Amino acid sequence: MTAGLSEAAMDRITRSGMPPLAAEQGLALFDAALAANKNAVVPMHVNRNQQRVAPLLRDIVDAQTLPQQSQLTAVTVLDRLRATDPDDRADEIRGLVVGTCAALLGHNDPSTVDPEKNFLELGFDSLIAVELRNQLNDMLGLKLPGSAVFDSGTPAALATRVDSELGTIAGPATSNGMTVNANDTVFGLFMESVTSGKVVEGLRMLKAVANLRPMFDSPAELEDLPSPVTLAEGPRLPKLVCISAPGATAGVHMYARLAAHLRGRRHVSALPLIGFGDGEALPRTTEAAARFVAESILNGTDGDPFVLVGHSSGGTLAYFAAAVLEQTWGITPEAVIMLDTLSMNYNSSEGMDFDAVTTNYFNTMDSPAVNMNSTRLSAMAHWFPLIIDTGLHTTVPKLLIRCANEVKGTDLVTTDQDVDVPADEIRVVATDHMAMVKEDAGVVAAVMEDWLSTRIEKLEGVR
Numbered sequence: 116m117t118a119g120l121s122e123a124a125m126d127r128i129t130r131s132g133m134p135p136l137a138a139e140q141g142l143a144l145f146d147a148a149l150a151a152n153k154n155a156v157v158p159m160h161v162n163r164n165q166q167r168v169a170p171l172l173r174d175i176v177d178a179q180t181l182p183q184q185s186q187l188t189a190v191t192v193l194d195r196l197r198a199t200d201p202d203d204r205a206d207e208i209r210g211l212v213v214g215t216c217a218a219l220l221g222h223n224d225p226s227t228v229d230p231e232k233n234f235l236e237l238g239f240d241s242l243i244a245v246e247l248r249n250q251l252n253d254m255l256g257l258k259l260p261g262s263a264v265f266d267s268g269t270p271a272a273l274a275t276r277v278d279s280e281l282g283t284i285a286g287p288a289t290s291n292g293m294t295v296n297a298n299d300t301v302f303g304l305f306m307e308s309v310t311s312g313k314v315v316e317g318l319r320m321l322k323a324v325a326n327l328r329p330m331f332d333s334p335a336e337l338e339d340l341p342s343p344v345t346l347a348e349g350p351r352l353p354k355l356v357c358i359s360a361p362g363a364t365a366g367v368h369m370y371a372r373l374a375a376h377l378r379g380r381r382h383v384s385a386l387p388l389i390g391f392g393d394g395e396a397l398p399r400t401t402e403a404a405a406r407f408v409a410e411s412i413l414n415g416t417d418g419d420p421f422v423l424v425g426h427s428s429g430g431t432l433a434y435f436a437a438a439v440l441e442q443t444w445g446i447t448p449e450a451v452i453m454l455d456t457l458s459m460n461y462n463s464s465e466g467m468d469f470d471a472v473t474t475n476y477f478n479t480m481d482s483p484a485v486n487m488n489s490t491r492l493s494a495m496a497h498w499f500p501l502i503i504d505t506g507l508h509t510t511v512p513k514l515l516i517r518c519a520n521e522v523k524g525t526d527l528v529t530t531d532q533d534v535d536v537p538a539d540e541i542r543v544v545a546t547d548h549m550a551m552v553k554e555d556a557g558v559v560a561a562v563m564e565d566w567l568s569t570r571i572e573k574l575e576g577v578r
Contacts, residue, residue, distance in 0.1 A: 192254045196281070208281075209274040215250055216270050219243050230271040234264055235385070236345045238378070240371035241265075251277060262486035265368055301489035321496030324489055328497075329396040332403050334410045337396065343367075343384035343415040346374035350381075353420035353449040353567075356412055357385040358436065360429035361498030363491045366391065369426060369552055376560035382419075386411055388432075390494035397497050404501045408432055409439040413446070422450045422567065426552050430456030430515075431502050434537070438507035450512040450570075452563055455548050458535050459504045513538045514566050516559060520547040542566070 148156040192211070199207050209230060217225040220238050228237060234244065244264035252259055257280050267273035301324060308317025331337060343356050344367045355377070357370040367385035374383040389407060390397040398404035412423070425433030430453030440446045515538035542562050546555035 205274070205278050208278045209271060211254070212251070212270050212274040212277060215247060215254075219246055219250075228270060230274070231269055233268055233344055234270070235367060235371050235374075236347075237270075238371075238375060239264065239368075240375065241368055244368075255281060257281070260486060265366075266486055301492055302487050305492055318496050321493050325397060325493040325497035328390070328493065330399040331396045332399050334403070334407045337389075337407075340407075340411045340414045341387055341389065342411070343386045345382070345384050346370060347378035347381070347383040349377060349379050349383075352381075353422045354382040354384070354416060355424050355452075355563075356416065356421050357383065358408060358423060358425040358429045358433040359386060359388045360425070360427045360432075361388055361495055361502070362428075363487060363495040365427075365429070370424075372554075372556035373552055373560055376557045377564070380564075384415060386415070388494070388498065390497065391491050393490055395490075395494075397494060398501065401501045401503055401505055404498065405432070405435040405439045405505055405507075406443075408436040409443070412436060412440065413444075420449050422452060423448050424452045424454065424563075425456065426454040427456060427548065428461070428499075428502055430454055430536075431459055431461075434459065434509060434513070435505055435507065437509040437511055438505065441509050441511070442507055447509070447511050450514065450567070451509065452514045452516070452566075453536060453538065454516050454551060454559065455518045456515065456536050459537070460535065461499075461502060508537065512570060513540075514563075514570075515541045516551070516562055517541055517543045518547050518551055519543050519545045520550075540566070540570075 145158060148158055196204055196207060210225070213228050213230050214225045216234075216237065216239075217223075217228045220228070220243070222228065239247075245261050247264050248259050248261055251257060255277065257277065259277070259280065263276065264273060267276050301321070305317045305321060308314060308320070334340060346357075346367070357367070357373070359366050359369070367387050370383070370385045374385075377383050386408065389395050398407050412421070423433040423437055425431065430451075433451050433453065434456075437448050437451050440448065515536055544551065544555070544558050544562060546558060551559050
């Protein structure tokens with residue numbers, strides 16, 4: 116199972132306290148489990164020399180057998196910072212953050228990490244981001260949230276945040292303040308509506324929050340359009356521009372692993388949707404939303420040929436944007452690739468129970484990579500109804516990659532069903548809806564590259 120993982124990924128697993136098992140170890144443990152005559156046995160290798168043990172195992176592994184390294188490390192680092200001149204402390208923290216980033220990415224030389232470069236462009240995915248947060252918390256005794264890395268954007272900005280969180284070191288961090296009951300927040304109230312079977316009422320509350328926010332009817336009303344975030348560099352054309360889905364846990368980070376498999380071969384970027392960041396306006400209509408996506412794409416492609424890619428409902432937005440580009444300005448992408456996109460309208464009358472799909476998403480909505488707040492939730496509730504067929508259609512080649520497997524742990528049935536998605540070719544991969552952009556992203560990247568080389572690049576040769 117780990118044969119396809121990179122060395123950096125293997126190192127990350129080892130640091131978790133549960134190193135990967137060699138084939139011989141796994142078979143021996145399997146035999147031992149069969150001989151144990153117990154109902155439930157989990158064979159694993161727990162590294163007792165590791166400073167951090169997974170919370171699930173803390174009652175199993177004897178704490179006295181574990182080295183007390185974590186606290187000692189934090190004290191050592193903090194002592195060094197205490198002894199540092201206040202004017203130099205920021206540089207020390209910046210070096211600490213950059214050095215930790217380099218180690219997590221598998222680089223021996225910290226200078227290979229540009230502190231002003233976006234984490235996603237450096238090669239971070241949600242797992243590495245959370246590991247960076249964990250290590251900084253361990254070393255410095257902080258309580259940074261899981262979203263701190265991607266919220267900061269760059270190592271330099273994260274270092275500034277860490278410096279602020281540390282405060283005077285001798286006293287409390289500057290961010291400490293009043294504790295808010297999670298059930299009194301918009302997020303808490305919405306999740307309560309999900310667990311109590313009142314999803315419709317919860318979405319109405321989020322929509323009401325969205326209606327209090329500023330909105331625009333045309334991208335011309337905005338001061339600036341966001342540019343796609345570069346995730347990977349490579350010489351091959353066309354470029355890939357990925358469109359974020361409008362889920363509260365979605366965003367450009369969802370394409371990080373896909374981009375990692377194309378790094379060095381093809382330029383990959385991802386476009387964030389407007390309204391999910393603090394202070395951002397929301398598109399008032401479907402037309403405004405499609406126009407925003409289309410103009411933002413033009414803003415970040417520099418005239419190079421490009422293919423639009425979208426996972427789930429992001430694929431719907433990619434299709435609509437391609438149609439707007441073609442019919443408004445006569446600009447055509449080389450193709451549109453939709454990753455398990457289920458519909459153009461998301462109406463249950465199409466034959467699929469989209470209410471169940473939506474409810475399942477809310478029930479499993481968990482992402483340490485983003486900060487779940489009223490801004491993201493209200494943006495999600497506002498964007499979802501905007502994804503309806505605009506009546507505009509694109510003539511460019513269209514690939515739909517469907518999943519053969521259902522998402523584990525759910526009762527949903529989305530495979531082997533007819534979907535109302537216009538596609539010239541459908542390819543099926545042996546994965547599920549979420550794994551296709553996570554652990555199985557390499558499989559999907561290979562399918563995309565194969566289709567691009569056999570269809571699109573041959574067409575280019577004919578031209």
